[in-house]
Amino acid sequence: MYDQPRPNPAQTAMTFDQMLERVRYEGAHPTRERAEEAVRTVLSALGQQLVGDERVDLAQALPVEAALALTAQIPDTEQLTGWGFIKDMAARAGTTPAVARWDTGAVLAVVARLAGPDLLARILRQLPGGYALLFGQAELRQPQLAL
Numbered sequence: 194m195y196d197q198p199r200p201n202p203a204q205t206a207m208t209f210d211q212m213l214e215r216v217r218y219e220g221a222h223p224t225r226e227r228a229e230e231a232v233r234t235v236l237s238a239l240g241q242q243l244v245g246d247e248r249v250d251l252a253q254a255l256p257v258e259a260a261l262a263l264t265a266q267i268p269d270t271e272q273l274t275g276w277g278f279i280k281d282m283a284a285r286a287g288t289t290p291a292v293a294r295w296d297t298g299a300v301l302a303v304v305a306r307l308a309g310p311d312l313l314a315r316i317l318r319q320l321p322g323g324y325a326l327l328f329g330q331a332e333l334r335q336p337q338l339a340l
Contacts, residue, residue: 207303209258212255213225213232216232219298220298233262235296236263239304240263240264242278243268244268244319250308254309275321277323282297302329304328313328316328
């Protein structure tokens with residue numbers, strides 16, 4: 194008899210250490226600790242913006258430590274625009290919007306790679322305007338017809 198194929202358990206394409214090194218490189222952070230701080234802050238804030246299957250699927254695509262940072266927060270009832278997200282990040286980190294934008298871009302560029310194009314498209318459809326650029330994507334929106 195032939196063995197029945199067994200499904201492979203989901204494997205993260207990157208370990209948490211590899212993720213931190215990638216964010217450290219993308220964000221030009223001087224230390225691994227600074228990169229880890231950025232990852233945890235950005236993912237915690239993103240976790241407050243995502244709900245439903247997109248939140249669960251993104252958590253599954255991330256290394257365990259990153260997934261825990263994403264899912265530790267209860268989603269907010271009011272979603273922030275991309276710019277509102279940056280201002281919130283700056284307030285959380287006690288820094289300027291420029292530094293918060295830099296950190297967010299470095300982290301979300303790595304998250305976008307881990308999520309893949311299909312999941313990223315679903316995430317961007319769920320979020321208000323302004324997030325595509327934070328993930329390193331073009332902001333493509335269908336024009337709204339005036340009624």
